[in-house]
Amino acid sequence: MSAALTWLAAENEKRSVKDRILYVALLIKATALALREVPELNGTWSDQEVRSVASDEINIGMAISLRGGGLVAPALPACDTLELGELMSRFSDLVKRARAGSLRSSEVTTGTITITNLGETGAQSVYGLIYPPQVALVGFGRISERPTAVEGMLTVRPVITAALTADHRVVDGHRGSVFLAAVDRLLQEPDKL
Amino acid sequence: MNEEEIREVLLRILGELAPEADMSQIKSDVRIRDQLDLDSMDFLNFLIAVDEELNVDIPEADYPRLATLNACVAYIKEKLATQV
Numbered sequence: 001m002s003a004a005l006t007w008l009a010a011e012n013e014k015r016s017v018k019d020r021i022l023y024v025a026l027l028i029k030a031t032a033l034a035l036r037e038v039p040e041l042n043g044t045w046s047d048q049e050v051r052s053v054a055s056d057e058i059n060i061g062m063a064i065s066l067r068g069g070g071l072v073a074p075a076l077p078a079c080d081t082l083e084l085g086e087l088m089s090r091f092s093d094l095v096k097r098a099r100a101g102s103l104r105s106s107e108v109t110t111g112t113i114t115i116t117n118l119g120e121t122g123a124q125s126v127y128g129l130i131y132p133p134q135v136a137l138v139g140f141g142r143i144s145e146r147p148t149a150v151e152g153m154l155t156v157r158p159v160i161t162a163a164l165t166a167d168h169r170v171v172d173g174h175r176g177s178v179f180l181a182a183v184d185r186l187l188q189e190p191d192k193l
Numbered sequence: 194m195n196e197e198e199i200r201e202v203l204l205r206i207l208g209e210l211a212p213e214a215d216m217s218q219i220k221s222d223v224r225i226r227d228q229l230d231l232d233s234m235d236f237l238n239f240l241i242a243v244d245e246e247l248n249v250d251i252p253e254a255d256y257p258r259l260a261t262l263n264a265c266v267a268y269i270k271e272k273l274a275t276q277v
Contacts, residue, residue: 016250
């Protein structure tokens with residue numbers, strides 16, 4: 001996450017507090033753009049048709065914990081098309097309304113994939129369960145400093161673990177790893193998100 | 194604005210973010226985010242409210258200085274004193 005966090009710090013320095021972007025917005029946008037490359041992960045399973053139905057829109061459901069307990073996962077519609085600032089603004093609004101109990105019913109039923117980001121609670125890795133009828137879920141753990149090799153030299157970098165849970169009727173491990181590699185690649189160029 | 198007034202404003206803002214919490218039980222020298230289970234979105238909303246109510250825009254580099262209520266009060270008092 002070095003490139004992403006460095007870029008984000010510089011970007012937020014230019015922004016007033018109400019326009020600042022949290023790193024989760026980068027995770028959402030990278031996931032959304034990666035889904036353009038592996039579209040079979042973005043959709044729902046139809047028991048009637050016994051097949052997956054890919055969605056034209058990328059509506060990422062964000063798992064949001066509620067104060068006092070409980071969880072909802074309302075969707076951010078078409079988030080691959082949103083500029084980061086707009087995505088952050090809509091996500092912030094979604095969280096506020098989720099915690100105030102004022103989500104629209106369409107927002108909790110139109111998700112095409114879900115992200116659960118539990119890094120702030122301290123979880124290193126998150127292997128979530130898919131929300132049916134969706135066919136995939138992405139779990140992000142905490143950003144932690146870890147030893148890593150860069151150009152043959154040992155160094156310490158901020159690293160996040162991204163885990164994909166996917167319906168094997170729809171996608172196999174190869175396509176799943178292509179997706180995760182795309183998320184990684186996209187986060188290395190945050191200015192393009 | 195004195196320290197007590199700043200503290201009152203901050204406690205009210207925090208109370209709006211964590212309505213189920215009892216603000217009278219907040220420990221001034223313990224991390225606020227841990228006491229109130231505030232995530233990064235809550236913390237950002239806290240900073241936005243501080244900016245709106247106290248006209249103090251806190252740069253990201255200074256976030257670590259706002260860990261406790263006492264630290265927040267001291268920081269904001271310092272910022273307000275340097276404002277023209």
